[in-house]
Amino acid sequence: MLDLNTIQSAVDTAHRDFGQAPGGANADYIPFLANIPSDLSAVAVVTAQGDILSAGDIHYRFAIESISKVCTLALALEDWGAEAVQQKIGADATGMPFNSVMALELHGGKPLSPLVNAGAIASASLIKAKNTEDRWSRILSMQRKLGSAHIKLSAQLNESEQTTNFHNRAIAWLLYSAGYLYCDPMEACDVYTRQCSTLLTTVELATMGATLATGGLNPVSKEQVLSANNTPRILADMTMEGLYDTSGDWAYTVGLPGKSGVGGGILAVVPGVMGIAAFSPPLDEVGNSVRGQKMVASIANTLGYNLYKS
Known part of the structure; x- marks a missing residue:
C-alpha cells in the first residue's frame, strides 16, 4: 500500500x-x-x-x-490494433532528431516511431474519421478521456503553430509519396498541429x-x-x-x-x-x-x- x-x-x-x-x-x-x-x-x-x-x-x-503523440497513438491502437500500427508506422527509435527528414529517407519513407513528428502525423492520418473535424474531435476526446474534460484547444497557440509548421507540411507530403500517410496530407498536418496546441x-x-x-x-x-x-x-x-x-x-x-x-x-x-x-x-x-x-x-x-x- x-x-x-x-x-x-x-x-x-x-x-x-x-x-x-x-x-x-x-x-x-x-x-x-x-x-x-x-x-x-x-x-x-x-x-x-x-x-x-x-x-x-x-x-x-x-x-x-509532443506529449499529444502518446494520446493519438493510443487512439490509433484502439482503432486498428497493435499489429497494424506497427506495420503502418513502426515501433523503433529513429536515432535522429524528432523532426528529421533524413530518417524518412533512410527507411524508405516509413516513420518508424509514432513519437516523432513523421510518425505522429501518420498516426493522425490513421484515425478513423468521416472528415477533418471528426478526426480532430476524436483526438481531442482521447486527450480528455486520458487526462480531464477541461483540456481544450488554444486558438492563439494553434495559430502560432499553424503559421510556422512548414517543415511538418513537407514531412506530410514525403509520407504521402512513400505510401505511409492514410488521408490527405494537409488534413493530417492540420489535425496534428491542432493536437499539439491543447x-x-x-x-x-x-x-x-x-x-x-x-x-x-x-x-x-x-x-x-x-x-x-x-x-x-x-x-x-x-x-x-x-x-x-x-x-x-x-x-x-x-x-x-x-x-x-x-x-x-x-x-x-x-x-x-x-x-x-x-x-x-x-x-x-x-x-x-x-x-x-x-x-x-x-x-x-x-x-x-x-x-x-x-
Whole structure:
C-alpha cells in the first residue's frame, strides 16, 4: 500500500530542490512558447487509486505539444490494433532528431516511431474519421478521456503553430509519396498541429500517466479509456523514443517510460502504480524540460521506482 505522506514528501522535495534549477531556454521557434514565463514550475503524482499529490504552479495550463503523440497513438491502437500500427508506422527509435527528414529517407519513407513528428502525423492520418473535424474531435476526446474534460484547444497557440509548421507540411507530403500517410496530407498536418496546441495542467498530465499505469483505466474518472492490451505497446514506444535523442539516457538513469514536449511538460509512468508529471518551460538542447527531468527523476529515485531494478 502506498504511503501518501511519503509520496507528498518526495513531491515537495523534488519541487524545492529542482523547481528553479538553472539551465535551458524556452522553445523560441514557436512564438507562443517563447513568451511563457520561464520561472514557472510544477510537479504532480496521480496514483493508480486516484490520489493526487502536487507542488508548485499546478493550476497553470501549458502546451501539451509532443506529449499529444502518446494520446493519438493510443487512439490509433484502439482503432486498428497493435499489429497494424506497427506495420503502418513502426515501433523503433529513429536515432535522429524528432523532426528529421533524413530518417524518412533512410527507411524508405516509413516513420518508424509514432513519437516523432513523421510518425505522429501518420498516426493522425490513421484515425478513423468521416472528415477533418471528426478526426480532430476524436483526438481531442482521447486527450480528455486520458487526462480531464477541461483540456481544450488554444486558438492563439494553434495559430502560432499553424503559421510556422512548414517543415511538418513537407514531412506530410514525403509520407504521402512513400505510401505511409492514410488521408490527405494537409488534413493530417492540420489535425496534428491542432493536437499539439491543447493546454493542460500538470495534474491532468499525471492523470494521463496514471491511466497508462492502470492498463487504460482513468483512476480519477473511473472510465476504462483503453484496452489493457494496448498500454504495454504505448509504454514500449515511450521507452524507445519518448525523450527524443536522450531516450536511452533517460531509460539508463531513471528507468521509466517517459514522454516530453517542447511546451515544458514531461511525463513518466510507473506501471501498476502511478503517473509522475512535471512542467517548466526551459528546455535542454534536444527539447526536454531541464527542471522537469530533474523533478521526475528525483521522485522516482526517492520512491525507488525503476523498471530495471530486481
